Amino acid sequence: MIPWSDGILLPEFRVGRSIVDFLAVTDTLHAVEIKSDLDNTSRLDSQLHDYRKIAPLVSVMASKRVVERVLAAREFETVGLHWLDANGRVETVRDAEFSREYLDSEVLMRSLRRAEYLRVLSALGSTVPDLPNTRVFSYALAASRDLDPLIFHNAVADQLRERKPRAGRTLIARLPEPVRPAVLKLDPTRQQISSLQDWMNQEVANVYA
Structure with a gap:
């Protein structure tokens, strides 16, 4: 379904004005948004725009109606697009394509905790000097803008x-077979x-309703 290797899954990860349902983290970031026909999709376009600012890979797992709507948008x-059929199987319309075009260092930094963005900057040779707490964020934000x-x-x-x-993984056995290989590689x-x-x-209940 979604090509993760050795990674983790972070739920409800904040990105700008949006919160992505799951952020898959390996050597790259993969934002996964989940929508059903019962969800409000009025902000879906703006959410996808936000997610592309931190993740080169973005996927939507949704009802067929929502998937077809995104499929029709050339932007x-x-x-990546995936939907559930009446038997609970995940059908892949297309996999996500890697795209760095919209990545934004400032948005990436704002999505991190303070200790995390300080370690990131230090690893990239931009150690933040000893400053008052009120100035640390502004300095770090300016430094992030100068980085690729x-x-x-x-x-x-x-x-x-x-x-x-x-956490334990016993619940994974209850998931549909196509989903398990990806989830088993996470924790x-x-x-x-x-x-x-x-x-x-x-979703299955909605299909049969």
Whole structure:
């Protein structure tokens, strides 16, 4: 479904004015938005624009109606599209294509915790000097703007892998077979698996309704 290798899954990750449902973190960032026919999709376009500022890979897992809407928008031709059929199987319309065009170092930095963006800048040779707390953020933000967005993104991905959650994986067996290979390579929490399972069950119920 979504080509992750060794990585983690971060739920409800803030990106600018949006919150992506899941951010898959490997050596790159992959934003995954989940929508059903019951969800309000009026902000979907602006959400996808926001996600592309931090993630070279963006995917939507949604109902067929929502997927077809995104498919018709040429501006989102690099966005991966997946939908659930009546049997709960994930159907892939297309996989996400890597795109660095919209990456924004400032948005990436604002998505991190203070300790994280300080470590990212230090790793890239832009150590923040000893400043009053009120000035640290402004200095770091200015420093991030001078860095190549892709290089900054790579350092951010390395840093975010340190957030790796630890939880049991017994609930994975309840997920549809096509989803398991991707999820097994991650380390999601019980709540994340439960949320994904609830959404899939609701989608199947909507199809039969």
